[in-house]
Amino acid sequence: MLKNKKIAIIGTGNMGEALLSGLISSGSSDPKNIICTDVRENKLKSIQEKYGVHTTADNVKAVEASEIIIYAVKPQIIASVLKETASCLDMSKLIISIAAGVPLVAIESCLNKELRLIRVMPNIAAFVKESASVIAAGGKATQEDIKLSLAIFDSMGKSIFLKENILMDAITGLSGSGPAYIFLIVDAMADAGVKVGLSREDALFLSSQTVLGAAKLLIETKEHPGRLKDMVTSPGGTAIAGIHTLEKGGLRTTLMNAVEAATKRSQELGEIMIKNFSNEQ
Numbered sequence: 001m002l003k004n005k006k007i008a009i010i011g012t013g014n015m016g017e018a019l020l021s022g023l024i025s026s027g028s029s030d031p032k033n034i035i036c037t038d039v040r041e042n043k044l045k046s047i048q049e050k051y052g053v054h055t056t057a058d059n060v061k062a063v064e065a066s067e068i069i070i071y072a073v074k075p076q077i078i079a080s081v082l083k084e085t086a087s088c089l090d091m092s093k094l095i096i097s098i099a100a101g102v103p104l105v106a107i108e109s110c111l112n113k114e115l116r117l118i119r120v121m122p123n124i125a126a127f128v129k130e131s132a133s134v135i136a137a138g139g140k141a142t143q144e145d146i147k148l149s150l151a152i153f154d155s156m157g158k159s160i161f162l163k164e165n166i167l168m169d170a171i172t173g174l175s176g177s178g179p180a181y182i183f184l185i186v187d188a189m190a191d192a193g194v195k196v197g198l199s200r201e202d203a204l205f206l207s208s209q210t211v212l213g214a215a216k217l218l219i220e221t222k223e224h225p226g227r228l229k230d231m232v233t234s235p236g237g238t239a240i241a242g243i244h245t246l247e248k249g250g251l252r253t254t255l256m257n258a259v260e261a262a263t264k265r266s267q268e269l270g271e272i273m274i275k276n277f278s279n280e281q
């Protein structure tokens with residue numbers, strides 16, 4: 001079903017290209033059905049050569065020609081790009097925004113007409129087709145729209161549908177911002193490896209591969225993390241000594257506080273966005 005749909009990607013930067021690459025390499029979409037826009041002509045030329053898709057610097061033309069429109073421009077400019085293309089948006093098109101921190105109500109207030117809207121919160125692992133993406137739907141989006149969106153974002157990782165729009169800030173705090181927490185943990189583990197005598201290169205490889213392996217084990221076995229932790233900790237052994245130190249340092253509380261702080265920040269930024277979007281009316 002997705003394969004025959006005409007798709008526009010508005011803003012083919014880092015995320016737009018990750019999405020484009022996922023759609024094509026997974027075979028979910030045909031290059032001849034995709035049109036990409038950007039402000040930089042050289043970028044469009046290289047996208048066209050690399051993926052064989054249509055390209056244009058004209059957002060309106062791309063929106064007119066498409067049934068699914070994915071807005072992948074920065075949050076700071078999405079209001080002006082929505083306004084620029086608003087006259088060609090109607091209920092015949094599925095409109096998807098991946099702009100971080102821009103609530104659906106802000107987009108609704110900016111466009112001020114009935115539209116099939118979807119908001120998606122992907123994360124940076126989209127670049128390696130391992131994004132954890134969450135899809136939320138506006139009031140007029142259909143079940144078919146949700147299915148299409150899941151198919152689109154499954155092409156660059158794994159995606160789930162969230163019924164409660166209000167939890168999008170929590171998603172931003174957990175999986176949207178989560179890669180940053182893990183990078184910090186990996187960096188700290190690499191430092192620790194260096195401290196106990198490993199080369200920087202080996203320490204970084206070993207900590208990254210350990211995180212990848214642990215995540216894969218969790219996902220593939222579907223075991224509870226506590227049970228897997230019990231499997232690694234032998235009586236009087238090394239892992240339990242390390243875990244004792246992590247618990248003393250408040251690792252769990254620190255991570256919970258981090259997700260809570262990021263969620264609150266996302267709520268604050270969302271409120272600012274709603275105000276800015278309605279001021280642009």
Ligand SMILES: NC(=O)c1ccc[n+]([C@@H]2O[C@H](COP(=O)([O-])OP(=O)(O)OC[C@H]3O[C@@H](n4cnc5c(N)ncnc54)[C@H](OP(=O)(O)O)[C@@H]3O)[C@@H](O)[C@H]2O)c1
Nearest residue numbers: 011012013014015038039072073074075098099100122124
């Ligand atoms: N990167 C992430 O990890 C991540 C995670 C979750 C969500 N997101 C969201 O994804 C969206 C895209 O992020 P990104 O990191 O891919 O940003 P990006 O690399 O800056 O991509 C945006 C692209 O749009 C182009 N552009 C600027 N003005 C435009 C216009 N009027 N019409 C068409 N294209 C235009 C930009 O060109 P110039 O560079 O020349 O301005 C750039 O190539 C953002 O809303 C962000 O919040 C990103």
